[in-house]
Amino acid sequence: MKKRTVITKLTGIFAMGCLLSGFLAGCGSPDASGTAAGAKDGGEVIVYNWGEYIDPDTLEMFEEETGVKVVYDEFETNEIMYPRVEAGASQYDVICPSDYMIQKMIDNDLLQELDFDNIPNAKANIGAQYWEQSEQFDPGNKYSVPYCWGTVGILYNKTMVEEPVDSWSILWDEKYADNILMQDSVRDAFMVALKLNGNSMNSMDPDELAAARDLLIEQKPLVQAYVIDQVRDKMIGNEAALGVIYSGEAIYTQRENPDLEYVIPKEGTNVWIDSWVVPKNAPNKKNAEKFIDFMCRPDIALLNFEYITYSTPNDAARELIEDEEIKNSSIAFPDLSQYANLETFNYLGDEGDELYNEMWKEVKSN
Amino acid sequence: MIKKSAEKIYIALIVLFMYAPIVTLMVLSFNNSKTRAKWGGFTFKWYVELFDNQAILQALSNTLAIALLSAVAATVIGTVATLSIAGMKRRSRAVFMSVTNIPMLNAEIVTGISLMLLFISFGVRFGFGTILLSHITFNIPYVILSVMPRAKQLNPSVYEAALDLGASRTQAFFRVVFPDLLPGILSGFLMAFTMSLDDFIITHFTKGPGVDTLSTKIYTEVKKGIKPEMYALSTLIFVTVLILLLLVNYRPKPQDASIPGAERTKK
Amino acid sequence: MRKTTGKKPESPRIIYFNQAAMTAPYLFWALAFIIIPLLMIFYYGLTDKTGAFTLANVAAIATAEHSKALWLALALSLVSTAICLLLAYPLAMILANRRVSQQSFLVLIFILPMWMNFLLRTLAWQTLLEKTGVINAILTFFHLPPLNIINTPGAIVLGMVYNFLPFMILPLYNSLTKIDPSVVNAAYDLGANGVQTFCRVIFPLSIPGVISGITMVFVPALTTFVISNLLGGSKILLIGNVIEQEFTQASNWHLGSGLSIVLMAFIIVNMVLTGIFDKNGEGTAL
Numbered sequence: 081m082k083k084r085t086v087i088t089k090l091t092g093i094f095a096m097g098c099l100l101s102g103f104l105a106g107c108g109s110p111d112a113s114g115t116a117a118g119a120k121d122g123g124e125v126i127v128y129n130w131g132e133y134i135d136p137d138t139l140e141m142f143e144e145e146t147g148v149k150v151v152y153d154e155f156e157t158n159e160i161m162y163p164r165v166e167a168g169a170s171q172y173d174v175i176c177p178s179d180y181m182i183q184k185m186i187d188n189d190l191l192q193e194l195d196f197d198n199i200p201n202a203k204a205n206i207g208a209q210y211w212e213q214s215e216q217f218d219p220g221n222k223y224s225v226p227y228c229w230g231t232v233g234i235l236y237n238k239t240m241v242e243e244p245v246d247s248w249s250i251l252w253d254e255k256y257a258d259n260i261l262m263q264d265s266v267r268d269a270f271m272v273a274l275k276l277n278g279n280s281m282n283s284m285d286p287d288e289l290a291a292a293r294d295l296l297i298e299q300k301p302l303v304q305a306y307v308i309d310q311v312r313d314k315m316i317g318n319e320a321a322l323g324v325i326y327s328g329e330a331i332y333t334q335r336e337n338p339d340l341e342y343v344i345p346k347e348g349t350n351v352w353i354d355s356w357v358v359p360k361n362a363p364n365k366k367n368a369e370k371f372i373d374f375m376c377r378p379d380i381a382l383l384n385f386e387y388i389t390y391s392t393p394n395d396a397a398r399e400l401i402e403d404e405e406i407k408n409s410s411i412a413f414p415d416l417s418q419y420a421n422l423e424t425f426n427y428l429g430d431e432g433d434e435l436y437n438e439m440w441k442e443v444k445s446n
Numbered sequence: 447m448i449k450k451s452a453e454k455i456y457i458a459l460i461v462l463f464m465y466a467p468i469v470t471l472m473v474l475s476f477n478n479s480k481t482r483a484k485w486g487g488f489t490f491k492w493y494v495e496l497f498d499n500q501a502i503l504q505a506l507s508n509t510l511a512i513a514l515l516s517a518v519a520a521t522v523i524g525t526v527a528t529l530s531i532a533g534m535k536r537r538s539r540a541v542f543m544s545v546t547n548i549p550m551l552n553a554e555i556v557t558g559i560s561l562m563l564l565f566i567s568f569g570v571r572f573g574f575g576t577i578l579l580s581h582i583t584f585n586i587p588y589v590i591l592s593v594m595p596r597a598k599q600l601n602p603s604v605y606e607a608a609l610d611l612g613a614s615r616t617q618a619f620f621r622v623v624f625p626d627l628l629p630g631i632l633s634g635f636l637m638a639f640t641m642s643l644d645d646f647i648i649t650h651f652t653k654g655p656g657v658d659t660l661s662t663k664i665y666t667e668v669k670k671g672i673k674p675e676m677y678a679l680s681t682l683i684f685v686t687v688l689i690l691l692l693l694v695n696y697r698p699k700p701q702d703a704s705i706p707g708a709e710r711t712k713k
Numbered sequence: 714m715r716k717t718t719g720k721k722p723e724s725p726r727i728i729y730f731n732q733a734a735m736t737a738p739y740l741f742w743a744l745a746f747i748i749i750p751l752l753m754i755f756y757y758g759l760t761d762k763t764g765a766f767t768l769a770n771v772a773a774i775a776t777a778e779h780s781k782a783l784w785l786a787l788a789l790s791l792v793s794t795a796i797c798l799l800l801a802y803p804l805a806m807i808l809a810n811r812r813v814s815q816q817s818f819l820v821l822i823f824i825l826p827m828w829m830n831f832l833l834r835t836l837a838w839q840t841l842l843e844k845t846g847v848i849n850a851i852l853t854f855f856h857l858p859p860l861n862i863i864n865t866p867g868a869i870v871l872g873m874v875y876n877f878l879p880f881m882i883l884p885l886y887n888s889l890t891k892i893d894p895s896v897v898n899a900a901y902d903l904g905a906n907g908v909q910t911f912c913r914v915i916f917p918l919s920i921p922g923v924i925s926g927i928t929m930v931f932v933p934a935l936t937t938f939v940i941s942n943l944l945g946g947s948k949i950l951l952i953g954n955v956i957e958q959e960f961t962q963a964s965n966w967h968l969g970s971g972l973s974i975v976l977m978a979f980i981i982v983n984m985v986l987t988g989i990f991d992k993n994g995e996g997t998a999l
Contacts, residue, residue: 152656153655156669170655300948304864305946441778444778445950456807457819460800461822530739555976560750560754564745583747640828644831647938672836676833
């Protein structure tokens with residue numbers, strides 16, 4: 081006889097809870113009618129992008145201007161995105177992978193060529209140097225349109241690190257044990273170790289890779305956590321002294337915590353580009369191109385730059401930046417000719433993927 | 447006396463342990479700073495912004511819709527299944543019950559992955575439908591296990607008496623048997639609803655583009671830092687449930703029969 | 714799951730409607746969404762990329778990094794289960810001895826946290842435990858040494874205990890409330906002291922609750938990948954993390970399925986053990 085009240089209560093709570101939350105959800109439903117109207121006009125476009133990698137206002141503006149409804153989904157790393165697209169059970173129209181992953185997708189016949197007549201803003205606004213850089217993974221610039229680019233470097237807290245930071249080797253300094261945040265993605269983590277050893281970050285040499293793996297294992301006791309985007313929150317909160325981070329996050333974190341500083345280590349680093357691509361099985365290619373074109377408009381690219389603070393390859397948008405300091409910031413728009421040993425990731429084939437994954441697992445499980 | 451206060455202290459400590467993170471989340475919902483790492487002063491603005499945040503509200507309505515639909519479907523399928531299993535011979539009953547137990551006892555990650563493989567192999571497009579099917583699947587066992595004890599306690603002679611007195615099978619069932627099953631059915635439904643509401647892992651593997659539940663939304667946000675609106679929403683949900691609980695608790699208690707199986711929860 | 718003993722009379726069989734028509738929907742559902750998906754895991758787990766039969770994916774559990782992840786997961790989940798049991802048993806006894814009117818309210822207090830999303834609650838522990846987190850702020854305020862538990866196995870155990878404690882409390886509470894007080898009184902009347910009564914009467918009678926509590930904590934703890942990710946700083950790889958990564962990142966479904974089969978073996982062992990202890994067939998595994 082004791083349990084009956086529990087159930088009666090739960091039922092009551094449930095009924096009332098449903099009413100209330102239904103009301104709550106109802107508040108969000110103007111969207112439901114809005115989408116129906118949007119769908120009637122121009123159909124939809126399914127976008128698969130990095131987490132927090134766009135100003136949500138621009139999506140609304142796109143919907144308003146074109147009548148195309150945006151279905152938006154997010155991924156965390158290239159490696160998480162790829163199997164979802166490859167499996168084909170999730171169909172996307174526009175995806176924003178990085179350089180080496182675009183190469184992999186081209187190699188595995190997952191992408192379709194873009195019709196640049198439908199994307200006039202791309203060639204008009206995006207700087208020549210970025211197209212040139214894209215040639216490395218997309219020969220002939222047939223499949224991709226650059227969206228953001230940047231470097232990978234060390235973000236450090238000036239109050240916790242006294243000596244000048246200019247080398248990856250500081251991430252192996254025992255003084256900073258438990259104060260180091262490493263990247264939790266295979267290629268980025270190995271890039272750091274390979275560069276420190278003076279190797280190419282696209283190395284396929286088993287000895288070089290084994291050396292890099294051992295270096296990472298040696299570093300593990302000093303590492304506070306392997307994180308991806310959480311570096312941002314943790315560095316702002318003074319949780320760690322040093323973190324490996326994408327240059328785009330540097331401006332954001334500095335705004336929140338002025339003690340932080342970003343450097344590109346002297347051993348060289350990864351210069352990456354994230355570009356819009358359209359997969360082969362995209363249900364709405366026309367809308368996808370409309371979307372890419374919209375994102376290449378200078379005013380829209382500017383909004384996105386200001387929101388996500390990742391460097392834009394859109395020269396026309398850069399011209400529009402009002403804050404001179406940001407416009408000429410060496411973090412957002414570094415002069416790459418100053419740095420040695422800059423590289424871009426290449427796709428290393430299934431074999432390379434397997435080799436890296438295997439070694440990474442050995443690091444992580446050690 | 448000492449024993450009583452020791453007991454009280456013990457309960458208090460465990461309550462503290464259980465509620466410390468919840469209080470933390472509530473405090474964060476009033477934090478006037480975008481990151482959880484910094485206290486930026488007191489504000490109500492996230493509660494205002496919550497109602498403008500289409501993505502979160504959409505996730506909320508998805509979550510509720512999936513929980514409600516899957517719980518209803520699981521309750522219907524599960525109840526019918528229970529009655530049929532109860533009418534089986536011992537051996538086939540054992541087989542059916544073992545199959546029923548699989549989704550409950552198996553690791554959620556394995557269930558999620560197996561459903562993902564199924565949908566991919568049969569070329570089903572991931573989306574709202576695949577999440578719903580998966581949720582129904584893992585909800586059915588909770589319903590069966592809640593209704594089964596009731597079904598076993600049924601007295602067949604009552605049903606037969608009803609038939610003898612001229613009731614049709616349908617009448618006899620709905621007038622005589624069903625009321626006896628109802629408490630079990632209700633608790634199974636509730637259990638299914640709660641499980642579906644709280645599920646992350648299985649949804650994670652079977653969700654499609656643009657369809658997020660609160661859990662998957664939060665998991666994506668974890669990486670970049672949870673949006674404070676999410677704290678505000680959770681606080682609202684929690685406070686609502688708490689207030690309802692208090693209201694119901696201090697209301698005269700209605701009578702109904704005890705419900706075995708109500709306690710059967712599993713993550 | 715029910716272990717039927719010969720002596721027990723079978724519960725009455727009643728057939729209300731057409732038995733076949735009533736069985737069909739669930740039979741179909743169970744085949745389509747339970748059996749076939751499981752077979753697919755076995756298919757993937759026992760084949761390689763070319764589709765040829767192999768045991769390599771299952772045997773891969775023996776490699777250093779996989780077996781380490783498995784043992785670590787086993788160790789952490791056993792420790793968490795034990796802690797849950799130790800914490801929950803006294804609590805369940807206290808609750809069961811309360812006035813009936815209080816009981817249900819108190820029990821609800823322990824279920825209530827489950828209505829707040831478990832990812833958020835786990836993340837909140839990060840805020841509490843971090844180096845510059847709430848707990849350390851309090852400790853420093855009282856000039857106590859800081860607690861460095863975040864990103865260690867300790868934090869993962871804490872997360873497991875926190876998330877799964879209600880699943881231990883409920884079955885224990887249920888089995889304890891089912892004990893007839895007159896049995897306990899009889900023990901006292903016959904001269905048993907408190908400890909004896911507990912060891913000889915109360916505890917044995919609560920075994921079904923203990924068993925189901927253990928199962929309900931152990932299985933999710935063994936297989937979690939979320940808690941280890943959020944509170945372990947991704948430094949600690951449990952078997953759940955390995956499987957998740959094989960599917961979502963390395964896209965090696967064959968290996969992921971092979972390891973899932975190993976994981977299932979452990980769960981089956983758990984089920985069998987449960988069945989052995991579950992002598993009267995009352996408790997079921999839940």
